[in-house]
Amino acid sequence: MPPVTIRSTPEARQSRPQRVAEAIKQWVVDEGWEPGHRLPSEAALIARFGMAKGTIREAIRLLEAQGLVRSRTGPGGGVFVHQVSEARAAALLGNYFYFVRPSIDDIYQLRAALEPELAASLAGRLSAAQLDRLEAVIAESAAPAASAEEEAARHAASLRFHATLAEMSGNPLLRFVIGFLAELLGEATVNRGLHSGTDPELWQSGQDYQTRLVAALRAGDAEGARAVLAAHMQTAHRLMKRQEAALAKRFLPERARR
């Protein structure tokens, strides 16, 4: 499998560290080095590129920020090729959406399209152990819901259910996007004091659909699973919007800032 290429950083490269970083990336690809492989020592790189230590180190930092390398001190240490972690990728992508902030509607437009698809693709393909694990996550939020700000924990548990589901997908793209959407949503709700409030309707609907979903998955009923999740997405979206609207009314002056 010729590894295609590690993406080069766009936008007019110029500085020496940037050029060195790109050269090292290309080098890794050309040599087919895999995660864990140690690349030449600082001293060797200094000689190889004919540049000062500081310049080389800045290049390494550029790669490090992208999650592509990791360095350790001491004997046997050095700079190592590193597989970009999902968490790192999500963090990096999250920075983009810090500036181009999606709305609740935007997030749900994707969730509504993807989650039912995920559910359908999982039907009949999960092991008994995986199904049990899902039920364990459901049990976590089985408590009656009562208390005040502890409701936020319930919402988090619901998102964790979705994350667990996503992790079971064999499709890394689907897994990543759904997980990322859940993160964005969690962030949006926490930061706006949204979570599901003590809304009993949402809670009941949540408990309900999770158990019905697991049942459909267990039965290998793809279309059933798709339908359950599609319906839930609609409900969750509607309830979240309702809350958002309620908050907007209460705190209108707040929204005026900026």
Add this chain to the structure above:
Amino acid sequence: MPPVTIRSTPEARQSRPQRVAEAIKQWVVDEGWEPGHRLPSEAALIARFGMAKGTIREAIRLLEAQGLVRSRTGPGGGVFVHQVSEARAAALLGNYFYFVRPSIDDIYQLRAALEPELAASLAGRLSAAQLDRLEAVIAESAAPAASAEEEAARHAASLRFHATLAEMSGNPLLRFVIGFLAELLGEATVNRGLHSGTDPELWQSGQDYQTRLVAALRAGDAEGARAVLAAHMQTAHRLMKRQEAALAKRFLPERARR
């Protein structure tokens, strides 16, 4: 709009440049600095953090690699907060999928779910100018298809059509994900010599659906647009798989490597 937070880099931070970079991120968020704002000069940062020039510079490189800052020399120069570009975000995310490579099936599972949704959400919301622009892109690939490797250009044009469509969405998430999927697919096809070959069936189907789609969009027929794109996704996926299978047979020894 309190900007929530710029994502911190996961995975056990330790070195000084990393800590400084995180501190600067937090500083930017706390002060509410926006793209274009100049942050303190190197000298000032050295004083502020009580560290050497090299350390501070490495921290700046860490932020630069994430696309969060940009620096310019000369008077009036300095380090500036920078809005992460879509291209940069896609490149960074692409590095993740360099190691966790999705299959053609994986990519199409998402495309099949998202593109019809995009089409439906666009119906009746496009200006005449936008519709004309779509038709212009269609015209680009209106040639009869004949020649050999120039067929790859046709495939690229088709992906460009999708990209243009995505850009017209008001949903930044949808825009990004669909654009990214197209990139991944383009890369996969180019690197595996896939593109649509001289497959007349795919070409005709492509021409066909594009014009029918624009018609539906012009008519404001959301469900029609959705159906057109859903059908096309199925066809494109099927044809691409057929080609992939043909290639696999011809080059089986190649696949044995690694």
Add this chain to the structure above:
DNA sequence: CCCAATTTGTTCGTATGTATC
């Protein structure tokens, strides 16, 4: 437990490049 070797991490002083006025 300490010591020595190895490799990255950090500092400082100086010089160069570049854009603005």
Add this chain to the structure above:
DNA sequence: AGATACATACGAACAAATTGG
């Protein structure tokens, strides 16, 4: 053209971390 303000790059020395004896 020259002065100014800023990042960029160099080089040599020293500090910290890790490993093995």
